Amino acid sequence: MTLRVLSVASEAVPLVKTGGLADVVGALPAALAPHGVETTTLLPGYPAVLAALRRARAVHAWDSLLGTPARLLAGTLEGRHPLLVLDAPALYAREGAPYTDSAGRDWADNWQRFAALGRAAADLAGGAMARRGKPQRFDLVHAHDWQAALACVYLRYAPLGGIRVPSVITIHNIAFQGWFGAEVFPRLGLPDAAWTIDGVEYHGGVGMLKGGLANADAVTTVSPTYAREIRSPAFGMGLEGLVVARGNAVHGILNGIDTQVWNPVADATLTARYGHRTLEKRRANKRALEAEFELAEEDGPLFVVITRLTWQKGMDVLCEVLDHLAGLGGRLALLGSGDGGIERELLAGAARHPGRIAVRLGYDEALSHRMQAGGDAILIPSRFEPCGLTQLYGLAYGCLPVVARTGGLADTVIDANPAALAAGCATGVQFDGVTYDSLAAAITRTIALYRQPAVWQRIQKNAMKCDFSWAASGKAYADLYAALTA
Numbered sequence: 001m002t003l004r005v006l007s008v009a010s011e012a013v014p015l016v017k018t019g020g021l022a023d024v025v026g027a028l029p030a031a032l033a034p035h036g037v038e039t040t041t042l043l044p045g046y047p048a049v050l051a052a053l054r055r056a057r058a059v060h061a062w063d064s065l066l067g068t069p070a071r072l073l074a075g076t077l078e079g080r081h082p083l084l085v086l087d088a089p090a091l092y093a094r095e096g097a098p099y100t101d102s103a104g105r106d107w108a109d110n111w112q113r114f115a116a117l118g119r120a121a122a123d124l125a126g127g128a129m130a131r132r133g134k135p136q137r138f139d140l141v142h143a144h145d146w147q148a149a150l151a152c153v154y155l156r157y158a159p160l161g162g163i164r165v166p167s168v169i170t171i172h173n174i175a176f177q178g179w180f181g182a183e184v185f186p187r188l189g190l191p192d193a194a195w196t197i198d199g200v201e202y203h204g205g206v207g208m209l210k211g212g213l214a215n216a217d218a219v220t221t222v223s224p225t226y227a228r229e230i231r232s233p234a235f236g237m238g239l240e241g242l243v244v245a246r247g248n249a250v251h252g253i254l255n256g257i258d259t260q261v262w263n264p265v266a267d268a269t270l271t272a273r274y275g276h277r278t279l280e281k282r283r284a285n286k287r288a289l290e291a292e293f294e295l296a297e298e299d300g301p302l303f304v305v306i307t308r309l310t311w312q313k314g315m316d317v318l319c320e321v322l323d324h325l326a327g328l329g330g331r332l333a334l335l336g337s338g339d340g341g342i343e344r345e346l347l348a349g350a351a352r353h354p355g356r357i358a359v360r361l362g363y364d365e366a367l368s369h370r371m372q373a374g375g376d377a378i379l380i381p382s383r384f385e386p387c388g389l390t391q392l393y394g395l396a397y398g399c400l401p402v403v404a405r406t407g408g409l410a411d412t413v414i415d416a417n418p419a420a421l422a423a424g425c426a427t428g429v430q431f432d433g434v435t436y437d438s439l440a441a442a443i444t445r446t447i448a449l450y451r452q453p454a455v456w457q458r459i460q461k462n463a464m465k466c467d468f469s470w471a472a473s474g475k476a477y478a479d480l481y482a483a484l485t486a
């Protein structure tokens with residue numbers, strides 16, 4: 001029997017992406033299909049999403065969805081999986097990024113933009129459209145992050161159709177909570193009962209992620225270690241008490257990677273395609289990357305970084321170790337954008353070390369593939385990392401991850417310590433604490449390993465043979481859905 005799931009999110013590859021959330025939401029339908037789950041993805045109708053919809057048909061219209069007219073358009077994701085798009089021009093038809101305007105400021109009406117997404121999801125799954133040609137019945141709603149969290153709250157406090165549908169919320173990053181002032185509460189269309197510790201009330205305002213965490217039937221986050229970490233104040237960002245209170249309803253399910261998109265044997269963006277038996281072909285990718293970044297052409301270690309430039313990702317500490325890295329004969333190619341101060345410091349580092357440190361500010365998906373294929377090691381000094389995807393891509397591409405021991409980074413990389421090297425299972429380098437000393441020592445250790453070619457290649461082969469496809473995690477989600485709908 002097919003289980004029908006409505007996956008609700010604010011971004012999904014290949015239509016709209018600001019970070020790893022989009023990779024996961026985009027990959028889930030194919031990951032779940034082998035387990036008898038049909039996933040319909042509901043996204044906001046940003047201009048880019050509407051432009052990509054081919055042969056869309058309108059399947060529902062609201063005269064007023066939280067105060068604004070809206071339509072629901074049906075199409076497909078990747079030409080294969082059902083897609084629903086919430087077309088509400090007053091909320092989404094604007095220039096800029098999904099959450100911010102062109103100047104990088106949060107849209108002032110974000111509360112309404114994403115409350116409407118949650119209300120639409122609850123209407124769809126709860127049966128409110130049944131009389132008016134609802135496109136399909138759903139057995140379960142899966143909400144991602146604060147932007148979709150109100151779906152769980154509406155299903156609990158204000159179901160409009162009378163069908164009781166269970167919900168799951170996934171936390172991709174507990175640091176982003178969607179908190180708004182108390183004045184928005186009356187406009188959400190929720191009963192007074194939701195203005196409580198069990199509902200959306202949080203520190204005197206509306207906490208969207210908090211409301212979802214409190215009211216979803218199950219909570220998942222994207223690695224087992226992060227599921228434990230967010231029980232503590234250091235990682236829970238204020239929500240640790242609620243996470244602890246949800247007890248066994250909280251699950252850590254590791255993200256997978258889309259092996260159709262991230263596979264060096266078949267990756268069309270690369271100069272040379274290769275596998276773990278043809279590692280020597282990586283050299284052509286390294287030469288191409290050096291040329292692209294105007295780095296010195298040599299066989300010494302080439303580090304890469306692909307990230308949002310933020311405090312979470314430890315990029316301030318990376319700036320501090322640039323001189324150390326270059327002084328040891330290392331080179332660095334960095335792709336990222338974000339914090340203006342960090343951008344300036346990185347550019348200053350590149351100016352101090354021409355040919356050794358090169359920085360590309362911006363977002364470039366194809367270049368990120370070429371960097372994983374041409375770099376020797378990827379540096380990921382995150383202060384916290386719910387799962388992390390770039391270390392998984394690095395493992396698949398033999399670009400060895402050098403990671404802080406936190407969250408999903410701790411769960412997916414095996415440190416090349418003497419015991420792991422002797423046992424032949426090492427896949428990268430881990431270090432404790434994101435400080436100058438710890439990161440500098442990890443870089444020193446990585447370069448020492450690189451200078452032993454047989455050892456390095458062994459680690460590369462181990463890394464490339466790891467299976468971080470969606471197979472296991474797709475099943476874990478499907479099992480959770482089955483338990484909730486039994």
Ligand SMILES: Nc1ncnc2c1ncn2[C@@H]1O[C@H](COP(=O)(O)OP(=O)(O)O[C@H]2O[C@H](CO)[C@@H](O)[C@H](O)[C@H]2O)[C@@H](O)[C@H]1O
Binds near residue numbers: 222255368408
């Ligand atoms: N400048 C650039 N150009 C091209 N590509 C770039 C880029 N900057 C980043 N990327 C890409 O964006 C994605 C980032 O995903 P991550 O999982 O590493 O972090 P993010 O913090 O966005 O996601 C959050 O959600 C995901 C999904 O659950 C969790 O893995 C993670 O820990 C959590 O913080 C990767 O696909 C990466 O290659």
